[in-house]
Amino acid sequence: MTGVSIAGIGITEFGRNPRSVPKMAVHAVRGALADAGAEWSDVHFAAGGSHSGGHADNLLGPLGLTGIPFMNVFNGCATGASALLAASNAIRAGEARLALAVGFDRHARGSFAPRPRDRGLPEWYGDAGLMVTTQFFGMKIQRYLEQHDVDRSVLARVSAKAFRNAEHNPNAWRRTPVRESEIAGSMMVADPLTKYMFCSPGDGAVAVLLCRADDAHRHSSTPVHIRSLTHRTRRPGSFEVFSPAFSPVEGVSVSADAASAAFEAAGIGPGDIDLAQLQDTDSGAEVIHMAEVGLCEHGEQERLIFDGATELTGQIPVNTDGGCLANGEPIGASALRQIHESVLQLRGTAGVRQVRNGPQTALNHVYGAPGLSACTILSR
Amino acid sequence: MISDRTESSQDWRSDGTGVVLQGSQCAACYTVGFPAAESCTGCGGETTTAVDLPTEGELWTWTTQSVRPPSPPYAGAESAEDFSPYLVGYVAFESGVCVEGRLAEVEPGGVRIGDRMHIVPVEYSTDSQGAPLSTFAFAPTSAEVTR
Numbered sequence: 001m002t003g004v005s006i007a008g009i010g011i012t013e014f015g016r017n018p019r020s021v022p023k024m025a026v027h028a029v030r031g032a033l034a035d036a037g038a039e040w041s042d043v044h045f046a047a048g049g050s051h052s053g054g055h056a057d058n059l060l061g062p063l064g065l066t067g068i069p070f071m072n073v074f075n076g077c078a079t080g081a082s083a084l085l086a087a088s089n090a091i092r093a094g095e096a097r098l099a100l101a102v103g104f105d106r107h108a109r110g111s112f113a114p115r116p117r118d119r120g121l122p123e124w125y126g127d128a129g130l131m132v133t134t135q136f137f138g139m140k141i142q143r144y145l146e147q148h149d150v151d152r153s154v155l156a157r158v159s160a161k162a163f164r165n166a167e168h169n170p171n172a173w174r175r176t177p178v179r180e181s182e183i184a185g186s187m188m189v190a191d192p193l194t195k196y197m198f199c200s201p202g203d204g205a206v207a208v209l210l211c212r213a214d215d216a217h218r219h220s221s222t223p224v225h226i227r228s229l230t231h232r233t234r235r236p237g238s239f240e241v242f243s244p245a246f247s248p249v250e251g252v253s254v255s256a257d258a259a260s261a262a263f264e265a266a267g268i269g270p271g272d273i274d275l276a277q278l279q280d281t282d283s284g285a286e287v288i289h290m291a292e293v294g295l296c297e298h299g300e301q302e303r304l305i306f307d308g309a310t311e312l313t314g315q316i317p318v319n320t321d322g323g324c325l326a327n328g329e330p331i332g333a334s335a336l337r338q339i340h341e342s343v344l345q346l347r348g349t350a351g352v353r354q355v356r357n358g359p360q361t362a363l364n365h366v367y368g369a370p371g372l373s374a375c376t377i378l379s380r
Numbered sequence: 381m382i383s384d385r386t387e388s389s390q391d392w393r394s395d396g397t398g399v400v401l402q403g404s405q406c407a408a409c410y411t412v413g414f415p416a417a418e419s420c421t422g423c424g425g426e427t428t429t430a431v432d433l434p435t436e437g438e439l440w441t442w443t444t445q446s447v448r449p450p451s452p453p454y455a456g457a458e459s460a461e462d463f464s465p466y467l468v469g470y471v472a473f474e475s476g477v478c479v480e481g482r483l484a485e486v487e488p489g490g491v492r493i494g495d496r497m498h499i500v501p502v503e504y505s506t507d508s509q510g511a512p513l514s515t516f517a518f519a520p521t522s523a524e525v526t527r
Contacts, residue, residue, distance in 0.1 A: 113452060114453065122391060125453075126453025127454065128481075129449045129456065129482070135445060138444070139441040139468070142441050143493060146493050189444075189446055236411070247478065
């Protein structure tokens with residue numbers, strides 16, 4: 001079976017984008033086509049998804065009705081990763097030489113307003129004010145900090161890093177550095193997480209074109225390859241958002257499952273990773289995910305973060321483009337934003353925020369409701 | 381006045397001294413679920429029986445809700461200005477199941493993971509017609525026991 005490589009990448013500005021949603025997405029696709037040196041008519045398979053931005057296959061109108069199969073996908077925060085998986089499988093199966101994965105979104109201001117019946121939950125759960133995603137993130141890190149003796153000061157440090165990294169990312173939303181004292185002192189949203197420790201729903205679109213590995217040099221002088229791409233859903237005992245009740249099993253984590261499968265499929269270990277993009281819906285999630293994906297032991301984060309290990313100049317830079325904390329969370333787009341950033345870093349074209357010494361391998365991790373995770377390992 | 385939302389109370393009942401949560405237990409692997417379900421999330425078993433959850437457990441984790449949640453789904457009709465912040469948490473019961481609920485009779489600084497909690501009824505708001513909205517909540521069992 002053929003390997004799969006990145007042929008091209010395209011992105012829009014994140015945050016509040018003045019373009020209409022379809023125009024944002026088309027802009028990202030055309031960016032990816034230009035990057036790959038390809039035409040729309042060269043693309044023979046597409047997959048895409050959006051939470052609030054309409055059906056992804058509406059893009060076929062403005063891009064051109066070439067008759068190709070277009071798979072609409074939705075998988076929460078892993079939507080972009082699911083589009084990537086579908087496109088990757090089309091290449092592997094020999095159904096296309098060039099396949100598109102696209103993700104985009106636009107969300108109203110403020111937090112999401114989910115409906116219990118969409119999740120198979122009783123109405124009283126929503127009525128009583130329990131169906132709020134921020135509560136889950138607050139409760140998960142609250143227990144984690146106590147259980148693993150991690151000081152809550154790491155939370156402001158993680159957010160401050162995100163805004164610092166984003167200062168050098170022209171597509172990021174929040175590009176002004178914020179002092180840790182201001183982050184820690186901002187409004188408490190879900191104890192111990194304050195306002196500046198949460199990402200905000202926003203706009204964004206990203207497109208990634210995939211090709212056969214033996215075609216990669218036709219599209220890029222510094223090709224980046226997909227080493228592995230894994231999706232997992234929750235097992236019993238995993239603590240997940242929107243759970244009226246569950247029976248905890250220590251150590252069970254869907255992110256850990258997805259990451260270990262990705263490492264096994266790639267034939268490498270966490271020690272081989274040069275940089276990582278980790279789901280950072282909130283700064284606590286980045287802290288927890290560092291250990292869940294295997295980049296460190298549980299409880300080791302405080303030392304690593306205060307030693308600067310996850311900074312651009314550290315031994316394992318995390319969320320080099322500012323992550324969701326600084327780019328916002330357009331649900332359909334975030335997973336592919338990670339891929340976009342890792343490709344720039346591996347090509348050595350990330351500009352001021354370029355990780356030094358020629359990174360070779362990047363881990364990309366998303367996590368979303370109702371308990372799913374996708375991990376993608378890319379390498380030069 | 382009975383709100384149209386009381387249909388949900390089939391998941392718990394008041395027994396005079398407190399509130400009893402009504403869950404289900406898998407006949408094959410004994411995993412307890414709440415609310416009661418026809419199949420087991422632990423093993424997929426298709427035979428479950430009704431079971432009352434214990435009325436006391438330990439606080440497993442907690443957090444705060446400092447602003448009015450998006451409505452819908454939140455049913456309280458109060459304005460953002462009139463909103464009263466509350467705490468939520470999970471309480472772990474002896475069977476191993478953790479149940480999520482509001483916390484009652486606590487302040488953010490006065491609650492700790494591991495505290496003994498029991499289940500109480502609370503009126504958390506009123507609906508748009510002014511009828512009280514009620515649910516179950518977890519309250520500290522006693523100061524002596526929790527410290």
